[in-house]
Amino acid sequence: VDYTGTLFPSGEQFDSSTRRGTFKFDLGRGAVIRGWDVGVATMRVGEKAEFILAPNYAYGARGAPPRIPPNSTLKFEVELHGFTQAQRLKAALKYKESGNALFKSSNWDDARAAYEKALGQLDDVWEETDEEKAEILAARIAVLSNLAAVLLKLKQYREAVARCNDALARDAKQSKVLYRLAQAQLGLGEFDAAVDTVQKGLEVRDGVG
Missing domain, CATH: 1.25.40.10 (Tetratricopeptide repeat domain)
Incomplete structure (x- = not known):
């Protein structure tokens, strides 16, 4: 997938695949945050989607310092290139x-x-x-x-x-x-x-x- 992640609703960007290239991961194995496992599984190849994830579907009470504060709602714009x-x-x-x-x-x-x-x-x-x-x-x-x-x-x-x-x-x-x-x-x-x-x-x- 290619993606851009921002804090919601402020819009402050904390990560993007444009910085490090297309991201690959094993779906459904807990390799990514819960919202990604759930959301990406619903997508079709070539589809672009927007996920707005509550903290319990993202990084929860711990956050991911320093870029993601605790209990943050996140927004991801995701483009799916393919599945195995x-x-x-x-x-x-x-x-x-x-x-x-x-x-x-x-x-x-x-x-x-x-x-x-x-x-x-x-x-x-x-x-x-x-x-x-x-x-x-x-x-x-x-x-x-x-x-x-x-x-x-x-x-x-x-x-x-x-x-x-x-x-x-x-x-x-x-x-x-x-x-x-x-x-x-x-x-x-x-x-x-x-x-x-x-x-x-x-x-x-x-x-x-």
């Missing part, structure tokens, strides 16, 4: 886990947002080895399936169908996805299609085809 594949996948799985927790607490809208962020992270992941391809495929299908489950709760059946079909286009033998697709089709009143989907699910379960 491992960082993207880790961020995606973190959003997936967050979505799962929100789903269990019946927080449908926030769960949906978390799953959509997970998909956004996976969109920027590239695959090189067969093992990496399998890992990313499994993550994407799981997120699509969970997102479909949320959409069913929200009664957004048409979008649930689209998410299920996206997953099934990648692996047609996903029985859980077929079950959710049938539920969405029933919600749309597409009874014949739902019966066909249930039949496909039973065939997958029984190892037919």
Whole structure:
């Protein structure tokens, strides 16, 4: 990333990558302040963002003397140049886990947002080895399936169908996805299609085809 950090709201600059070059760090490992780990994980490659971080997301009661006083609110202007594949996948799985927790607490809208962020992270992941391809495929299908489950709760059946079909286009033998697709089709009143989907699910379960 490239960045400029200032005290908020005074605007006094305390650091900038222009002084020492583009900054690289391991995302999600506590190598930087908490606000960076959280904020950068939400960004897309090429995006510019502005973070205003409360002290508990920055340097807290200790500050970072002499440039950053204790209990300082900080403002960062950040431009993201890229992620490593491992960082993207880790961020995606973190959003997936967050979505799962929100789903269990019946927080449908926030769960949906978390799953959509997970998909956004996976969109920027590239695959090189067969093992990496399998890992990313499994993550994407799981997120699509969970997102479909949320959409069913929200009664957004048409979008649930689209998410299920996206997953099934990648692996047609996903029985859980077929079950959710049938539920969405029933919600749309597409009874014949739902019966066909249930039949496909039973065939997958029984190892037919």
